Amino acid sequence: MEFGFSEEQLMIQDVARRIAQEKIAPSAEGFDRSGEFPLDNIRLLGENGLMGIEVPTEYGGAGMDPVAYVLAMIEIAAGDAAHSTIMSVNNSLFCNGILTHGTEEQKQTYVRAIAEGAEIGAFALTEPQSGSDATAMRCRAVKQDDGSYVINGKKSWITSGPVARYFVLFAVTDPDKGARGITAFLVDGDRAGFHRGKTEPKLGIRASATCEIEFQDYVARAGDVLGEEGQGFKIAMSVLDAGRIGIASQAIGLARAAYEATLEYVKERKAFGQPIGAFQMTQAKIADMKCKLDASLLLTLRAAWLKGQGKRFTTEASVAKLTASEAAMWITHQAVQIHGGMGYSKEMPVERYFRDAKITEIYEGTSEIQRLVIARNETGLR
Numbered sequence: 001m002e003f004g005f006s007e008e009q010l011m012i013q014d015v016a017r018r019i020a021q022e023k024i025a026p027s028a029e030g031f032d033r034s035g036e037f038p039l040d041n042i043r044l045l046g047e048n049g050l051m052g053i054e055v056p057t058e059y060g061g062a063g064m065d066p067v068a069y070v071l072a073m074i075e076i077a078a079g080d081a082a083h084s085t086i087m088s089v090n091n092s093l094f095c096n097g098i099l100t101h102g103t104e105e106q107k108q109t110y111v112r113a114i115a116e117g118a119e120i121g122a123f124a125l126t127e128p129q130s131g132s133d134a135t136a137m138r139c140r141a142v143k144q145d146d147g148s149y150v151i152n153g154k155k156s157w158i159t160s161g162p163v164a165r166y167f168v169l170f171a172v173t174d175p176d177k178g179a180r181g182i183t184a185f186l187v188d189g190d191r192a193g194f195h196r197g198k199t200e201p202k203l204g205i206r207a208s209a210t211c212e213i214e215f216q217d218y219v220a221r222a223g224d225v226l227g228e229e230g231q232g233f234k235i236a237m238s239v240l241d242a243g244r245i246g247i248a249s250q251a252i253g254l255a256r257a258a259y260e261a262t263l264e265y266v267k268e269r270k271a272f273g274q275p276i277g278a279f280q281m282t283q284a285k286i287a288d289m290k291c292k293l294d295a296s297l298l299l300t301l302r303a304a305w306l307k308g309q310g311k312r313f314t315t316e317a318s319v320a321k322l323t324a325s326e327a328a329m330w331i332t333h334q335a336v337q338i339h340g341g342m343g344y345s346k347e348m349p350v351e352r353y354f355r356d357a358k359i360t361e362i363y364e365g366t367s368e369i370q371r372l373v374i375a376r377n378e379t380g381l382r
Contacts, residue, residue, distance in 0.1 A: 009068040015048050016072035020079030028080035031207035032352055035199070037163050038207050042086055046117010050076070051090045055099065060112040066242075066304035070249045074297075077253025081356035082207035084253060088246035089159045090114050093364075094121030097168055097184070097239040101227035110166050110186055122164035123243075124155040124187070124213060125236055131157075132369050134170075134236060135179045139215065141171035143229075147222035149173070149185070151193070151215040157363075161211040162199050165189050168239075169215075170232045182232035185220045193218030204355035241314050242307065243364045244321035248300040251321075251328035251360040252293065258328075258335040258353040259289050265339055276338070285338060289331045296324035315377045322370035325360035332357040 005013070023041055031038050045051050053069040055061020062068070069091060077084035098111050113119040130136035139153025151171055158167075167187040174181030187194065197212035227235050266277030266286065276282050300320040306313035332354040336343035343350050361367045376382060 005067070005071065008064060009071055012049065012053065012062060012064060012068050013071040013075060016050060016075035019044060019048060019050070020075045020083075024076065024079035024083050028082070028207075029346075029349070029352070031080070031082065033206075035201075035206045035209075037209045038083060038086075039163070041083060042120065043117045045076070045083070045087055046115070049115075050087060051117050052095055052111065052115025053091055055091075055095050055111055055115040059099070059107050060115040061095070062115075065308040066245060067301060067308060070245065070300055070304045073246055073249035074253040074256065077250040078257040079253075080207070081250060081254045081353075081359075082205040084250045085205050085208040085359075086120070086160055088243065088250060089123055090121050092243040092246040093123035093239055094166070094168055096242045097235055098186070098226065100238070101184070101231070101235055102186075103223070105223065106186060106226065114166065119165040120160050120163050122158050122160045122167045123239070124158050124161075124167045124169040126157045127154060128156045128212075132366060135182070135233065137170065137172060137182065139169075139171040140175075141173050141183060141185065141220065143173065149183075149220045149222075149225075151185070151187075151218040151220055154212060154214045156212045157200070157210055158213050159208055159210055159363075161213050162196055162209040167213070168226065170236055173229055173232075177230065179233040180230050182236075183229045184226035184232040184235045186224045186226055187218070187220065189213075191218065202359075204352070204357070204359055240364055241317045244317040244370075245300060245303050245307065245313075247360055247364050248296065248303070248317075248320040248324035251324035251357065252296050252300060254353050254356055254360075255289075255293055255296070255324070255328040255331040258332045258350055258357075259293055261348075261350055261353075262286070262289070262335045262338050265342075282338060285334050289334060292323075292327035292331060296320070296327045299323050315374055318365070318370040318373040318377075321360075321365065322367055322374070325357075326367060328357040328360050 049062035052061030053064050057063040095111050114121040127137050141149040141151045169185045169187045173183040193216050195214045200210045269276050303313050303316040303320045335350040336354050342348050
């Protein structure tokens, strides 16, 4: 693993930092209050190659590697976590699976539109009764004589669901085969039989629109199958491995923003005649925040580097996601505590960082699931 970054990696990091500082951060509070989807900012990310960082240039992407993706994600998340959530889904969950398992036609149709920022993508796995236990899904796709499938069922907590045009959907095609009876489909939200529910009112990442979607006799053509019939669960799990690198990066970015805000505050805020940063209790918190932040960054870069080398990275991605998400929750908690009453006020951004951090411990595999993945891979026991 190299600890230096290439010129190309630093270039896309710089582009992401500039957009985050000039466009995203100044608008973050307003979008958090309104819950409005930041479409113009997302289009800007797409125009600058940030919605398809690992997508080859022939499909409209930046043609870069996982380490570049981590660096860019951190910068966008430091500007606003909600923007980075949208960016993560498009890069990790939508484009990644199609690039790995899709046909040439599917890549040109679906990946290019997302990578260039022309459309928004989404990933539909979770259902009202099946979150961590994905094999308990009930959404059903019944194959017809002409090779098409009729899909019926609901999906919940779909990030970008209210605005996405295209979806990677997972549905049961053979109930008797369990995980091997799940198939992945590419879905167009503009076609008949597709319905969107209300936008969910969330604690954090409020500018990232989330909703339930429902299928009522939606017809998926034979060419809409991603991979092969029965490979859906395998595709979903491999995509989530990559997605966890994205969420770890998001957690690092928002934790860094909280840490940097706290550093400034402890130098300026005075109590008992001196800056509060001079007190040992505050210094201990600052030191622990710095250690957790650096550890999360190095673990995430390790997972990204392994992915870029074509090596297995399932355990490393879970380690990174678990460590970074719990570090983000702890760091933002301490940031609020150090800021005192101002940390509890919406006048300061640390309150938003605290709310945004919680979701990183939940989506794309809860902390409990990450521990399960890590322990099972380490022991070989199921």
